[in-house]
Amino acid sequence: MDAIILKIQILNIIQILGSRYENILESTTLFVDKGETVVLNCTRFCANGITWNGPDGSKAMSNETVLMTYSQGQLINPNLTLTNIAVYGNFTRGTCHLQIKNFSTANDGIYQCIYFLSSILNIRRYNVFSKRPPTNLKIVNASQNNLMYAKEGVRMELKCTVKTGIPAATLIWSKEGLTVSNGSSDTLLYQFTPTRFDHMQRITCYAFSDLLTSPLSQTINLDIQYKPHLTIIRSKNGSIIEGESVELCCFSNSNPPVHYIAWYQNNYEVFSWRQTGTTYFDGLNKDFCLPISTVYRNHTGIYMCFAENNIATSTSHIGITVLYAPDVKVTYTNSEQSITLDCIPDGEPKNYTFYDWEHRSEFNEHIRRIHGTPEGQLIIKNSQIRKATEDDGIYVCTVSNGIANLKGSFRQEGQIYIESSASPVFVADNTQVQIGQYGKIIKLTIIIYDKLYHSKVLIKKNGTTVRVKTRIDNITTHDIFYGANIRVFGMQYTFHLHLTSTSDFTSYMVEACNDVGCNHFYVQVQSASCPESPSNVSVKATGQIVTVSWIPGFNGGFVQEFVLEFGTDFNSNFTVIVPNKDTHEENMNHSLDNLIPNTAYFICIFSRNEIGDSNKSNLVTFVTSHVSQEESTPHTKLIAVPVFTTIALSLTIGIGIYLYIKQKGSSVENRLYQSAEFLYPETREGEAELDNPIASSSHDNQLYQMQMQTYSENDEKSLECALVQRVEEQAVEPLPKITEADMNYAEIVFDDQQLPCPVIIHGIDDKTIYSDIVVGAQLPNLLSTNDSSSESEDDFIYVEGIENYTERRKMNASQQ
Numbered sequence: 001m002d003a004i005i006l007k008i009q010i011l012n013i014i015q016i017l018g019s020r021y022e023n024i025l026e027s028t029t030l031f032v033d034k035g036e037t038v039v040l041n042c043t044r045f046c047a048n049g050i051t052w053n054g055p056d057g058s059k060a061m062s063n064e065t066v067l068m069t070y071s072q073g074q075l076i077n078p079n080l081t082l083t084n085i086a087v088y089g090n091f092t093r094g095t096c097h098l099q100i101k102n103f104s105t106a107n108d109g110i111y112q113c114i115y116f117l118s119s120i121l122n123i124r125r126y127n128v129f130s131k132r133p134p135t136n137l138k139i140v141n142a143s144q145n146n147l148m149y150a151k152e153g154v155r156m157e158l159k160c161t162v163k164t165g166i167p168a169a170t171l172i173w174s175k176e177g178l179t180v181s182n183g184s185s186d187t188l189l190y191q192f193t194p195t196r197f198d199h200m201q202r203i204t205c206y207a208f209s210d211l212l213t214s215p216l217s218q219t220i221n222l223d224i225q226y227k228p229h230l231t232i233i234r235s236k237n238g239s240i241i242e243g244e245s246v247e248l249c250c251f252s253n254s255n256p257p258v259h260y261i262a263w264y265q266n267n268y269e270v271f272s273w274r275q276t277g278t279t280y281f282d283g284l285n286k287d288f289c290l291p292i293s294t295v296y297r298n299h300t301g302i303y304m305c306f307a308e309n310n311i312a313t314s315t316s317h318i319g320i321t322v323l324y325a326p327d328v329k330v331t332y333t334n335s336e337q338s339i340t341l342d343c344i345p346d347g348e349p350k351n352y353t354f355y356d357w358e359h360r361s362e363f364n365e366h367i368r369r370i371h372g373t374p375e376g377q378l379i380i381k382n383s384q385i386r387k388a389t390e391d392d393g394i395y396v397c398t399v400s401n402g403i404a405n406l407k408g409s410f411r412q413e414g415q416i417y418i419e420s421s422a423s424p425v426f427v428a429d430n431t432q433v434q435i436g437q438y439g440k441i442i443k444l445t446i447i448i449y450d451k452l453y454h455s456k457v458l459i460k461k462n463g464t465t466v467r468v469k470t471r472i473d474n475i476t477t478h479d480i481f482y483g484a485n486i487r488v489f490g491m492q493y494t495f496h497l498h499l500t501s502t503s504d505f506t507s508y509m510v511e512a513c514n515d516v517g518c519n520h521f522y523v524q525v526q527s528a529s530c531p532e533s534p535s536n537v538s539v540k541a542t543g544q545i546v547t548v549s550w551i552p553g554f555n556g557g558f559v560q561e562f563v564l565e566f567g568t569d570f571n572s573n574f575t576v577i578v579p580n581k582d583t584h585e586e587n588m589n590h591s592l593d594n595l596i597p598n599t600a601y602f603i604c605i606f607s608r609n610e611i612g613d614s615n616k617s618n619l620v621t622f623v624t625s626h627v628s629q630e631e632s633t634p635h636t637k638l639i640a641v642p643v644f645t646t647i648a649l650s651l652t653i654g655i656g657i658y659l660y661i662k663q664k665g666s667s668v669e670n671r672l673y674q675s676a677e678f679l680y681p682e683t684r685e686g687e688a689e690l691d692n693p694i695a696s697s698s699h700d701n702q703l704y705q706m707q708m709q710t711y712s713e714n715d716e717k718s719l720e721c722a723l724v725q726r727v728e729e730q731a732v733e734p735l736p737k738i739t740e741a742d743m744n745y746a747e748i749v750f751d752d753q754q755l756p757c758p759v760i761i762h763g764i765d766d767k768t769i770y771s772d773i774v775v776g777a778q779l780p781n782l783l784s785t786n787d788s789s790s791e792s793e794d795d796f797i798y799v800e801g802i803e804n805y806t807e808r809r810k811m812n813a814s815q816q
Contacts, residue, residue: 023120029127031167032103040098040126042113052098055109057082067110070098082106105130108166133211134165134186142220148203150194151311152226158190160205162216169209169216176201196226199255227312228254228261230305234318240295242324243406249289250305250316256284257309263290264304297324297348323348325405328414330397336382343376343397343414352376355398355411361486362393362417368482372397388422389449390481423517424450424457426510427479427490430521435528435557436499442525444495444508447477449488452514457493460509469496497525530612531556534605539622544597546622549589550605558609564590565616566603595624 032038042050053067069077071087073096084107089096100107111126140159142148150156160171164186171188173181180203181190188205200221207216235247252258262272271290286307292299300322307314326347333340345352354376359367372378376399380391396415404410427447436442448455459466470493477490497504510521532553540547548564562578578590595601600623606616 024123024125027125027127029129031129031131032107034104034130036103038100038103038107038128040100040111040113040128042096042098042115042124050096051114052087052096053110053112053114054085054098055107055111056080057106067112100128103128103130129166131211132166133209134162134169134207134216136163137161137171137205137207137216137218139205139218139220142218146218146220147223148220149223149225150198152194152196152224155191155193158203158205158220160188160190160218162186162207165209165211167209169207169212172206172208174204174206176203194222194224196224196229196253196255198222199224199226223255225255225311228252228258228307228309228314230307230314230316232303232305232316232318234320239323240320241403242295242297242322244295245291245293246295246320247289247291248303248305248318248320249287250307252286252288252305252307252314253284254286254307254309254311254314256311258286258307259309261286261288261305261307263288264306265299266301267304295322297322300348321348323403325403325410325412326352326399326401328397328399328412330395330414330416332395332416332418334418338382339380339391339418341372341378341380341395341397341416343372343378343399345376345399345401345412345414347401347403347412349401349403351401353400353402355400358396358398359482360394360396360415361481361484361488363476363487364394365484365486367393367484367486386482387425388420389425389451389479392419392451393417393481419451421452421516423519424448424455424512424514425479426512426519426521427477427488428485429477429479429490430523432522433524433526433557436497436505436525437528438499438502438505440499442497442499444497444523444525446493446495446510446512446521446523447475447490448493448512449477449479449490450512450514452516453491455491455512455514457510457512459495460511461506463509466495466497466508468498470494471496499525526557528558528611529556531558531560531607531609531614533615534562534607534617537603537605537617537620539603539620541622541624544593544595544624546592546595546601546624547589548592548603548605549587550617551587553607553614555607556609556611558611560607560609560614562588562590562605562607563613564592564603564605566592566601568596568599568601597624598626599624 030038040052042052051072052070054070056066056068068080070080070085071077074087074089076085076087084101084103086099086101087096088099096113098111098113108129109127111128113124115122138161139148140161148156148158158173160173162169162171168184168186171183171185172179173188173190180192181188190203200223202219202221204217204219209215229252231251231253233249233251235249236244240246248263250261250263252261257275259275260273263270271288273288288305290303300320303318303320305316305318324347326345329344329346331342331344341357343354343357354372354374356369357372357378358369361367370378370380376397378395378397382388382391394415394417396413398411398413400411402410405412425448427449429447431445434442434444436444444459446457446459448457457470459468473492473494475490475492476487477492478485479488479490480486493510499505505525505527507522507524510523512519512521532555534550534552536549536551538549540549550562552560552562564576564578565574566576567574576590576592578588580588580590600621602619602621604616604619607614
């Protein structure tokens, strides 16, 4: 026995000394179930020198390398305390087996088969351990509620430990289902830098082993504290135009929640919120909005959302540019050669379109439009042709940048007022002829335009200054600027001139001077009078509407109005004052309507000013047309308008004659005159009866004039009316001279009626009182053929019940 022990010890010594030549042929790890029999094989064809080493059964750590000799060949070491060890084999076959029965943890360890071959120590190694699962997995420093605390941006370490098993378990760190770290030791570390996105995320440590039915695990939640994270959202995308509304909202996410949040515009706080003891938080989020109900241009700028919690402060910025229509400013510089105006807009965006400049009066009246440069500049060159003051006024620059203002207008205006330093100007409202009355004072008025406001004005007659009372008034007047009649502020000088002699009715020169220079104006003083009578009175009938036209006469130096008188007889006169006063037009007209159909009217016109009335115009007659042609019967005779008009006028004259005879008891005679020389009694001495044959019906292009004068007892020459009737007739064969039997008479009974004034009709005093109506006379052709018009149906009227007085008169004469 002792020899065996000695031999084993010698082999161990040799093994140690010769380790420099050892050769590990193979290393095998075996995990054995408890109670299992394990056979370790060491095959060698040479039977000598095989040694088995193994653990001594003291349950030493498996990683210790101190072994004891189990056997030499088949000889078991007598010092081996393990009883479940056996060595067997067939050396002839080259096998040598180490058998371990009923394997337990006492048998865990390293087993080696050692032998020499060619002076080299060969070792076959076995790592044999009994199987056992891992246990006691835990995450170090986790709180009782499985929370791990950290700060955003600060590196943190997670540590997972487990009591190792055999074979060793596999440890895994999983974050929200994703593996972030793994290992096979009993400890597994996971290091990372958390962000706000890691807050409240789940992290799990797993231990996996084949000996476990399910892995060991522990889960924790990360509580990451982080500063406010801010997001700004604008309620309106795209451009913001002045006048619209917008809302800026700042959304804060932080842990812990913010206790202060505010809006700043251009570094000035405009809106804020601070936590109080009763503040309620909806999680970690806080939204804070800045409403702007009406956006103005001064809202343009940088807006900052500022938030603070216990960790840190945060800011977020957004820029707002408000688009707005431009404010327009106009400046100018004046030189001897020109006036330069610059249009300076200020809007957003700054791409401008400039339109034509407008020149206005100081009363904002339009004068003209002027082209400027595309850059908004206007240059007005001085000229010797026009008055220097014509450039005075308001200059308006119109510009657009495509943005409407608060009133919806896309074009904006800027303006500046310019006034010149020039000599006084006599305005267009001055009257070169002014009217006065002999023996009275005329208030001669002169108006000047002078922006220097210190003019010296003198009035001269034949080169000599006239010393008169003068009144100066500041007034609004008119002048001509670039062809436009506009209002201007002027100074009116009123000179009180005594018109004591005819030499005072002459031309006067008015001289106006200031520091720049002088100007002159000539005014003619004329005598005042009544207006002249209107002329060229004509009537045009269209249906029941009659248009009266005339040419106004001189107004006598004052504004005149026109009075139109018309009627069907002397007792039913109508007076119409024409609404339009003296318009300075060459021709005037006025329309009458609602006249009685198929009725003869007479009309005359006169004018009136503040001195008095003009003479009345010639009396013009006209007959209104029928209402309907259907009212005429087949037996109605067609009679020319001139004949009917003559008869109607004769009846009217007859009425006047009768009333006058009733009052005066005088005889009258209707006479046919050719000119106005018979209007006055003293001209009748050379009067001669007309011997021309008289047609019974009509003559071609003949003029019939019947004039009737009414005289007042005080003034026999005051003419009231003149009657003119123009008749165009067709030519007929000359008729024999009319005899007494051919005369037509109108037997009329008149009512006694008082006339407003006596009526004088020139005739034979002792003649029987009736009206001899001359129905035709061949007079000189006073009308040109151009005044005639072709006959039409409107030139005739149908009259029922008219008898042939010529035939009747002949019958009565023959009976006598």
